[in-house]
Amino acid sequence: MRRAREPLLQCLHAVIAQRFELWPQLLASTAAEHAQSWRWNGLLNEEPAVAAVRVAHAIDMGPPGLQGWYAQWPSVIEPAALQFVASAAGLLAGCEPLLLLASATDGCSGDAGALIDGESCARMSAAGFDPETELRLGNCVELLGSAGDLLSVSATGIEPVATAPVLILGLKWHAPAGH
Amino acid sequence: MRLLVIEQDPGVQALIRHHASCRWPAVETMVYAPLERGTIPPEFLAQGYDAVLLSQSWSGAEGMEWLRDLANRGGFAPVIFMLDREDARLRDAASGWGAFAVVCKQRFAHAALIDAIERASHRHRLAMAEWRVSEEARESHRFGDAHIPGYRRARLLARGSVSQLYIAESEKADGLVALKVTPSQRDDSGIDQSFERFLQEYEIAERIRHPNIVRLHELGIADDHAYLAMEYFPRGDLRRRMKGGLAPAECLRYAGQIADVLGAIHEAGILHRDLKPGNVMLRTEEQLALIDFGMAKQAMLQMELTDKGLIFGTPHYMSPEQGHGQRLDARSDLYSLGVMLYEMLSGEKPYRADNPMTVLYMHRNSPIPQLASELAPLQPLVDRLLAKEAADRYPDAAAAARAIEETRAQWLATTAATE
Numbered sequence: 001m002r003r004a005r006e007p008l009l010q011c012l013h014a015v016i017a018q019r020f021e022l023w024p025q026l027l028a029s030t031a032a033e034h035a036q037s038w039r040w041n042g043l044l045n046e047e048p049a050v051a052a053v054r055v056a057h058a059i060d061m062g063p064p065g066l067q068g069w070y071a072q073w074p075s076v077i078e079p080a081a082l083q084f085v086a087s088a089a090g091l092l093a094g095c096e097p098l099l100l101l102a103s104a105t106d107g108c109s110g111d112a113g114a115l116i117d118g119e120s121c122a123r124m125s126a127a128g129f130d131p132e133t134e135l136r137l138g139n140c141v142e143l144l145g146s147a148g149d150l151l152s153v154s155a156t157g158i159e160p161v162a163t164a165p166v167l168i169l170g171l172k173w174h175a176p177a178g179h
Numbered sequence: 180m181r182l183l184v185i186e187q188d189p190g191v192q193a194l195i196r197h198h199a200s201c202r203w204p205a206v207e208t209m210v211y212a213p214l215e216r217g218t219i220p221p222e223f224l225a226q227g228y229d230a231v232l233l234s235q236s237w238s239g240a241e242g243m244e245w246l247r248d249l250a251n252r253g254g255f256a257p258v259i260f261m262l263d264r265e266d267a268r269l270r271d272a273a274s275g276w277g278a279f280a281v282v283c284k285q286r287f288a289h290a291a292l293i294d295a296i297e298r299a300s301h302r303h304r305l306a307m308a309e310w311r312v313s314e315e316a317r318e319s320h321r322f323g324d325a326h327i328p329g330y331r332r333a334r335l336l337a338r339g340s341v342s343q344l345y346i347a348e349s350e351k352a353d354g355l356v357a358l359k360v361t362p363s364q365r366d367d368s369g370i371d372q373s374f375e376r377f378l379q380e381y382e383i384a385e386r387i388r389h390p391n392i393v394r395l396h397e398l399g400i401a402d403d404h405a406y407l408a409m410e411y412f413p414r415g416d417l418r419r420r421m422k423g424g425l426a427p428a429e430c431l432r433y434a435g436q437i438a439d440v441l442g443a444i445h446e447a448g449i450l451h452r453d454l455k456p457g458n459v460m461l462r463t464e465e466q467l468a469l470i471d472f473g474m475a476k477q478a479m480l481q482m483e484l485t486d487k488g489l490i491f492g493t494p495h496y497m498s499p500e501q502g503h504g505q506r507l508d509a510r511s512d513l514y515s516l517g518v519m520l521y522e523m524l525s526g527e528k529p530y531r532a533d534n535p536m537t538v539l540y541m542h543r544n545s546p547i548p549q550l551a552s553e554l555a556p557l558q559p560l561v562d563r564l565l566a567k568e569a570a571d572r573y574p575d576a577a578a579a580a581r582a583i584e585e586t587r588a589q590w591l592a593t594t595a596a597t598e
Binding site for chain 2: 002119122123125126127128129142145146147148149150
């Protein structure tokens with residue numbers, strides 16, 4: 001799945017600290033560079049745990065390729081993007097070609113988001129964590145970190161954008177022809 | 180970045196691979212599952228790896244013992260010890276026994292692992308850079324008169340009249356290799372016969388690619404010597420396994436694997452011609468691998484005799500037609516398989532005599548020996564494989580493999596019913 005992570009990470013990189021109006025265009029061109037189809041779904045209104053169900057279902061049932069959403073969750077105790085991804089990890093467990101990324105895009109350093117796949121839950125268990133328990137305890141940072149799924153954005157040198165939304169990307173991976 | 184992970188649990192193997200690949204996308208993670216592969220040979224120093232991650236336990240608490248052994252081998256790559264769960268006493272003990280760093284599998288922390296690997300890699304690269312320019316390093320690349328870069332000599336395994344066989348550690352392959360080195364032997368037309376023979380072995384193994392065939396890593400020339408790097412089998416060969424005694428079902432399983440690989444070889448138009456227990460290696464206790472295709476020939480070629488009238492091959496395992504210099508086909512290899520099967524089952528070779536020529540005579544003329552009465556259900560299989568006339572044997576290796584499998588299934592069913 002190493003190659004499958006690339007389009008997601010580059011999409012994230014493309015929009016960090018960029019104006020939101022530019023996102024659809026930037027994401028579409030990055031998806032095209034990786035020969036992945038692209039679909040922009042817009043805003044997710046639900047709270048993170050519910051939105052996780054919607055997104056997991058959409059990428060599972062959707063065509064191969066990339067899909068994008070955004071959300072504007074207030075982060076109270078820990079980043080809402082991480083709550084969202086940790087909830088989705090259980091839903092995607094065992095679905096090998098599916099990947100999901102959610103990340104803050106304000107350009108601040110730190111644990112901005114996470115990138116999970118169908119094996120994330122198995123890795124969490126192998127790392128001595130019970131995903132359900134940790135999720136209930138709100139221990140998403142440690143849980144996602146244990147699976148190697150945290151995205152730590154180092155200082156970008158870009159002026160942080162205070163009101164930047166959370167980027168959510170789902171990928172049903174298919175290796176591009178000729179690769 | 181290259182990592183060696185000594186861990187039995189596939190979940191933890193995948194976990195480490197993922198963590199490492201997130202940090203180093205091009206990382207090479209080799210897994211060593213101890214229950215399948217057994218202990219690490221004493222010659223192995225893991226010098227081609229940046230770090231070794233060693234689990235605390237797989238079926239007991241063996242990891243600590245392994246740590247004590249590995250970390251005390253001079254020049255061994257840094258060992259990162261992975262505790263099953265946090266235990267301050269064990270953590271201290273592991274450090275005391277030479278662990279470069281200690282991490283905990285329970286509530287695994289990405290940063291701790293990556294930091295430990297980074298530090299270990301840095302230290303190992305410095306140590307290797309110093310070592311590479313040392314006299315010891317230069318000496319370690321010496322294999323007889325040949326200097327072969329990329330391989331560290333561990334020890335001489337066997338010395339033949341022409342070639343030498345070494346155990347060596349490769350910087351590229353996954354662990355130890357057997358390195359066969361022979362001086363160039365050019366004929367009148369300038370063709371290097373040693374290289375040609377190695378090339379033949381290499382081509383056969385590359386062409387056939389069967390799980391029961393030795394894996395060959397590299398063929399090369401250095402200092403006017405040809406060398407062939409191939410898979411090393413620490414468990415030894417079938418001879419060694421036979422000394423410990425084999426249950427009939429095991430004999431049949433091994434015979435079935437040999438028949439299967441013979442099928443692949445014959446299908447490629449090649450005869451092995453030198454099948455014997457010394458050429459059948461144990462990759463694991465369950466899986467065999469066939470080696471030494473130096474005698475192999477394209478099928479249907481006539482038997483060769485040397486100027487002195489000596490016959491290539493091993494008399495005890497030779498078919499009657501091979502022993503008498505007649506035309507050979509795939510059924511000759513099946514006869515050799517029959518000899519091995521008989522020997523596995525009875526512990527003795529079917530025909531024994533004081534000199535090789537008498538053995539060859541017996542292959543052709545003496546009656547097929549009988550197995551002990553409790554093994555009587557297996558006699559028809561042996562009779563068919565050891566038939567004097569090739570036409571009376573199985574027509575090909577695939578038919579032999581099927582017959583062996585059927586006999587094995589019947590044997591297991593009968594044994595289960597009587598228990």
